[in-house]
Amino acid sequence: MKFIIKKNCTSSRARLGELVTNHGTIETPVFMPVGTLGSIKAVTPEEARDAGVEIILANTYHLYLRPGHALIERLGGLHRFMNWPGPILTDSGGFQTLSLSKLRTISPEGVTFRSHLDGSTHFLGPAKAMEIQRSLGADITMTLDECAPAGASHDYVRNSVRLTEQWARRGLEQRKDESQALFGIVQGGIYPDLRELSARGLVRLGFDGYAIGGLAIGEDTRIREQIVRLTREFLPDEKPAYLMGVGTPEDIIESVKMGLDMFDCVLPTRGARNGMLFTKTGKLIIKNSRYAQDDSPIEEDCGCYTCSRYSRAYLRHLYLSREILASTLNTIHNLHYYSHLLSGIRQAIKEDRLAEFSHDFYARRVENRDQSEAESL
């Protein structure tokens, strides 16, 4: 994998880059929708492509448990298995052993955890995490990390940072396929000194890119932004920086300004399935009765498949009737929204007007809020 910086923003640390992978070149900053089990939920790969998706994330933990990485390797790897021709990034599985597994025991060798599916016991160590991701054939892989629970003490997190560094070293040693990029994951919770310790340790080891982990859930926005900003300072400019599991359109714009290049989040896809649609003026909750007779599309000037063919009234009807097509059409729109947001950000960096872009982004939301309030008076 190669990472080329094409342009630096003059008003912030944002940059326009190019990631050259085994499955094509993509521009950064980029958003990666989540394809947990080898499918972006509710859409075909072609629908995702048409909505502007270029790279996806798949979950090591999930695919290891079901259908198993060995099976996927035997059938030609994940790209072929799921009919996705573009780049794939796989996470390390560390986060899911925290968020999904009922019981986990951590030792220097790795994590013993119970499957969320059937309670069976499994072991995931740094070498195993590499082996699984090699079998899947991901373009970008991650070293195993220990993601500390929200609210963990300084002592706990210091130990977790140490473990994560040891596992990152093991990951590097166990790497067999040099054509797969390997990223290290910075941990350290909300403790600035531990974030610095973790970042410096990983940078010394030397990876193709660096991820900031452990911030996806349960943290206050301001604290999280401070931690991201601070951690980013310790990462090398010439490598891609990836903020894991984050987030909202606002989170992404702010993080881009701090020099982050890659993002993933379940928000656009999960939100879509729950009837939450992203628009330039904010969130639209499709089940709201105000849309019952609304013949307009989700967004008037949106170019997505859904907006060019269906009314809010129809989408509301499908959602309330629990029709599967509701999830598909809503997901297409939200994927397009995120792709379009990121391509707007890239264009703005290219034309050196990211500050303006950001200003407009927030202004449209404020206007809308004022208007909604006026309507409800």
Place this chain on the structure above:
Amino acid sequence: MKFIIKKNCTSSRARLGELVTNHGTIETPVFMPVGTLGSIKAVTPEEARDAGVEIILANTYHLYLRPGHALIERLGGLHRFMNWPGPILTDSGGFQTLSLSKLRTISPEGVTFRSHLDGSTHFLGPAKAMEIQRSLGADITMTLDECAPAGASHDYVRNSVRLTEQWARRGLEQRKDESQALFGIVQGGIYPDLRELSARGLVRLGFDGYAIGGLAIGEDTRIREQIVRLTREFLPDEKPAYLMGVGTPEDIIESVKMGLDMFDCVLPTRGARNGMLFTKTGKLIIKNSRYAQDDSPIEEDCGCYTCSRYSRAYLRHLYLSREILASTLNTIHNLHYYSHLLSGIRQAIKEDRLAEFSHDFYARRVENRDQSEAESL
């Protein structure tokens, strides 16, 4: 609507026809997938089109309750609402008041029933059924019928036939839009004399086409076939004949031979969502463990989107993981199977080799059964 017979089969009563509707011309015999609530479950209209679907059925009962026919009319009719450019046939709602409503009371004026959604009381009479279908803007509409429960007595069914004929007459009188075709529905349960009575009565009234109703559930295959054959004899050759709610590929082939032109059934779509896939050699249950490592498509020589891109192993994985995409990919295949079956039938009639076609159809299934038995020895 015009119906043109292009060719009669020499070995059976099958015929090749053309239905000219407000939304395009389609060839018969034709299968109409069910789009209950204004969506063919789990697929976009474009996916259905690509799978060969040309005409769909929508349910008057369902759309009346949710989102309401008045709303759909205000938004430009069902074609526009659901983004379906081809012809739409709507049923009369009579069947669903039997199959879905907990309580129904039948009077000469119509059916009083409880909504399966919220228990609210509604009234559906012959004029109301026409009004709803006019609002929806269907190309082909049906008169309200009283569908007698399976096992109903001769007395009950005689009364039901009489009511159905009265309602059919009211439907004709209430018809406001001559551009919408109107079909009468023959009832009469399993009683040959009542089927004859019902058919003759409706034919005297004169409709654009005739449906045979009341045979979709709970009847023995042989009895049903006898009733269909016998009823068909009393319907005019120059009008399209539609067998409602039937059925399996075998049912369709046999019914075509009896001179039936139109079919609808939830089987391909509902089956798909339950992991049942249609193939030339019979049904394939995708969750079966024998497909766990199977890299081949559902059918080797199938030209559908699903078969040209995905393995049985992947489809099994999606199905067991309850991924929404499983329903979509399976539905595309089953819709293609049915479309392909019907286009095969039409081609066979055209080339005067329907008997051969039918023989090959059954032979492939027998071969497969022999082979499966051999494998399991």
